[in-house]
Amino acid sequence: MSTIVAAALSALLWLGGYGLQPLPILTWLAPLPLLVLAAFAHRKALFATLLAWPLGQLAMATYYHRTLQIPLPVVIAFVLYGTALATGTIGLAGALLRRGRTATAILATPALWVLGEYTVSLLMPNGAWWSLAYTQADVRPIIQLTALTGVWGVTYLLLATPIALAALLTAGKRATRTKPALACLLALTVTTAGWATWSLTRPSAATGKLRVGLVALEQTEDGLPLDQPSGQELLARYLPRVQSLAGQGATIVVLPEKVFTASPQALAAAFRPVTNRGVQVIVGAVQHDGGTARNVAVVLGPAVRTYAKQHLIKGLEDDWLTPGDDDLIVDGRYGIAICKDLDFPDLTRRYRAHGATMLLVPALDFTGDGWLHSRMAVVRGVETGTTVVRAAAFGRLTVSGPTGRLLGEATAGDAQLLVTVAPSAPGTFYGRTGNWFLIFSLVLVLMAGRRATRRRPGARGPRSATGRLPSTARPR
Template sequence: MERQAREAWLLPVGVLLCSAVLGYLGTGLAPVAVLTWLAPLPVLLLAPRVPVRTALGVAFGAYLLGTANSWGFQLHSYDEPMIPVGLMINLGMSLTFVLTVWLFRSLVVRGRALSAAVAAPAVWTGVLFVVSVANPKGLMGTFANDQGDVPLVLQTAAVGGMWAVEFLVMFAPCAVAALLSPGLPRGARLRTGTVAVVVIAAALGFGALQLAGTGGPPQRVAAIAPNQYAWAPPVSDTLVAGYVHEIENLPDGVRTAVLPEGAFGAEEADPASLIQPMREAARARAIDIVLGFVQAEGRTRYNFALVFPADGGNPVRYLKQHDLISPHGHDLVFAPGTRTGVEICADLDFAQPSRDYGAAGTTLLAVAASDNDENGWQHSRTGLLHGVENGMPVAWAGQNGSLMISDGWGRVLAQARTGGPAAFTTITANVTGPGPTVYSRLGDWFGWLCLAIALAALIAALPVTATSRRAVPADRTRR
């Protein structure tokens, strides 16, 4: 009897550890993209074979342990501190996975395999969509984010936004687990398998077609960041001269140079020791220069990006639209005479203003950014994902993190980490993109669709919650 009880717990514990390891490696700050798809699968396979409490406990523990890949970062991060932000993220995502597994199990044990394969990822995606709308810090670090180096998978974002990618990554393991669930009628397996093959093939086939496309005329861009992190350092002749030297030595043909968020700080709105040298550098190289500038006006901090036009004219200002400290901006800003749009760092954690830039025909998104070192890859891929959604190349200049240049299909053309021995790190690339997409025009329609499916499925499943345990044959519960 003791042996049977011990063996009954071996499988759930093994599944918990397996899924946790896959989640640890497949998500977070340096994910292995293929493992993202596999991480939910062991728990989903287990769910209809054990009592509901066991299934949900394993789901919670597996996902929570998988988030350990970010605990060290959260313990010292100023953007995502462990208490309370990190705990809210880790527990919230774990509970969202619990809800996903509960709905999947409720439908599968009633023989509704196809509904389980569709509704469970819709719940996962719908909850994240609500979080993205309600959270003042926006959203990053999701399954779609983890696919940041797999452009074939990302192309569905051009139609349904990041929500289409999020759904797809969760749909695949849900479909496999539904197909392998015990006691299903042959017809249910056939329908589920057919729909799964069609959905996956259509998504990847569309991705291949998108990647074979060509965009408009290429433009050469550069991203520059210092290797010694300093947030909004005072304007000094030495620092200004260092940036100007990097700009003067860019390869021929570069038409836009992007510098980091908070590259300079001052109490003056237009410090002459910064404005004049940058205007001269822009005119001398016929190059648009985008740089982060923090203006301190009393206790108020304005987080700007200054755009110096290639003709040497006065800079135009973009005020960051999503900031917990600075007053918020509301306007799109383009480099004069171009369709180069400007954003700052956390603006890319939200759908807007990127979608507005996409709808306006932006041909390059210049992003001045600043990260927490370890999350440089993750945050730059958040920007890349919004670029794919709207068919725009992205030039990401992040100090204390990553520099990245991607085309409008999400292919990374150049990247580097800051912190090297030289004073600055600089990357350049030629970029183009397909231009405005279905998502640029229709917005978050797929997120709303997932939310509607999720609500309908949850409402339909609630009345049978009390009987869901009895729906599992006794021989399954003993395993």
């Protein structure tokens, strides 16, 4: 019964705490029933985890297969990988707690999950999509950790905290478990709170402000040909909106990804009534050049410049579009990216290293993932101290500041935003140093594995379920 209860509770908590629009508190609690069980019964905890993780991933597995059109065998393999990672993490934490290695269990075991997440980001074509960290994107004090460690530090904290709570809940009267658990929990809390306080209160060093506009209107399909009646009708609906934003002071207006199918020159002519007023318009389009098609963001202004999407969606775009391989920074401080590009932390770090302090991002999304995908972009901004302006055709329009504060948000369909931003801010430690936390995590995992298999000096031999020494170990 304990196995069934632990599996059911964790599965339900993962369903609510890890998905397209999770409840942040549930993510912290999801592993707790399994960890409590693992502190007493190793095999039961492993079996419960084997049940809990796949059940908790049902909603996301459906999204992967039906929305992203990932082949079913790949989805199954992905769920099995997550199951193995969850089982290994729970099992290692339980083994360390039972051996009295409380501090090691709390501080080292979460690093196993961190390394597992990073491995997925390398093996799968979706970047850092899979991270638990995005569940906390609306909890600004927590997400400030990404400016220090990237998403990996938030994932670490999401595992370390429930392990510490499990140690306290299973300690009973054993001070050898209570004291280190309390000490670790206090250290994690003070470190996180201290960093968050400093991050959220440090001087922004922002100079100058500008007004940016975003527009996303309904259309029958993406990439409507500009030279066809359907494209002209869409242009006739977009132009008044863009002109209205320009009239209200917007100097930059961002439209979604794949609005039109057109050449940069045709788009420049179409939006000339606006760009002649000194407004820069960023339009997502499909550009055909001979036998090559590209998903591009066209920057219309004093000069016409084109950025080609570097990270295409596997199975939906890579079979007919050619990826780009060049970054684009406009006016020395505005980086251009498209939708899925922001799933990759290295791209935003590269932009920041070359002077970009604001990202202008046409995007698409798939309606149901509007919250999740927009929050990935918010986290990219916090990681590097960058303002992110993102307009998604079937998701959300968002403008977020360098600390993750949402300056404006609207649901796409027939929506527009006008937001004042300060497009300069100090860089971040993670933006400058990269994935240093992964090296730290590897050291912790090696230490945890060594201690999990080594008995503490002076520890007694194995006992039976009744608490007595087995008959083979009793003195005659």
